[in-house]
Amino acid sequence: AQSVTQPDIHITVSEGASLELRCNYSYGATPYLFWYVQSPGQGLQLLLKYFSGDTLVQGIKGFEAEFKRSQSSFNLRKPSVHWSDAAEYFCAVEANFGNEKLTFGTGTRLTIIP
Amino acid sequence: DVKVTQSSRYLVKRTGEKVFLECVQDMDHENMFWYRQDPGLGLRLIYFSYDVKMKEKGDIPEGYSVSREKKERFSLILESASTNQTSMYLCASKLAGLSTDTQYFGPGTRLTVL
Numbered sequence: 580a581q582s583v584t585q586p587d588i589h590i591t592v593s594e595g596a597s598l599e600l601r602c603n604y605s606y607g608a609t610p611y612l613f614w615y616v617q618s619p620g621q622g623l624q625l626l627l628k629y630f631s632g633d634t635l636v637q638g639i640k641g642f643e644a645e646f647k648r649s650q651s652s653f654n655l656r657k658p659s660v661h662w663s664d665a666a667e668y669f670c671a672v673e674a675n676f677g678n679e680k681l682t683f684g685t686g687t688r689l690t691i692i693p
Numbered sequence: 694d695v696k697v698t699q700s701s702r703y704l705v706k707r708t709g710e711k712v713f714l715e716c717v718q719d720m721d722h723e724n725m726f727w728y729r730q731d732p733g734l735g736l737r738l739i740y741f742s743y744d745v746k747m748k749e750k751g752d753i754p755e756g757y758s759v760s761r762e763k764k765e766r767f768s769l770i771l772e773s774a775s776t777n778q779t780s781m782y783l784c785a786s787k788l789a790g791l792s793t794d795t796q797y798f799g800p801g802t803r804l805t806v807l
Binding site for chain 1: 736795796799801
């Protein structure tokens with residue numbers, strides 16, 4: 580069965596600074612990979628997804644993520660954060676034989692300071 | 694626009710009560726999911742359904758049941774609510790058979806069991 584690790588529970592970044600959120604997965608093959616964001620009091624919104632092809636994926640709100648097979652990682656990046664990026668971020672994987680089920684990491688809470 | 698709605702944003706119930714959480718999607722999606730979200734644990738799958746009247750257990754089905762009588766509606770039932778079921782509950786839906794699609798989430802129901 581697949582699993583996801585987000586090693587950082589909480590990250591604090593200054594507004595305008597760059598951001599990298601880490602995600603490592605465990606799966607026998609290349610899974611489908613997702614990043615979701617949850618703003619306070621809201622449901623989850625998809626930021627980006629990787630299925631195949633180019634390992635650098637662009638998403639909404641200026642986010643990107645890079646799939647690295649050798650490191651079993653799918654880290655999320657943004658070159659310059661905005662105060663509105665303060666939220667909780669979840670990495671998720673789906674087995675690529677299409678069992679339709681997502682396995683989520685425990686999440687990383689992002690705080691932005693002025 | 695894709696829309697997943699949940700019947701209540703906040704719910705307070707007493708121990709032993711029967712609780713119904715309703716989820717409706719307007720996208721004609723075959724697959725629907727119920728998760729619970731707890732701090733430090735991320736999202737965990739309770740049940741999912743891939744068609745009307747079909748259901749499958751997720752990772753933490755104990756203490757819950759589900760009902761899917763119509764394609765657009767997926768209900769989560771707590772037969773006898775307990776304090777350890779205090780949590781945020783998220784519903785999601787997904788088009789079946791199109792693995793490159795993603796799950797769409799509702800805003801969540803924060804349930805408190807006293």
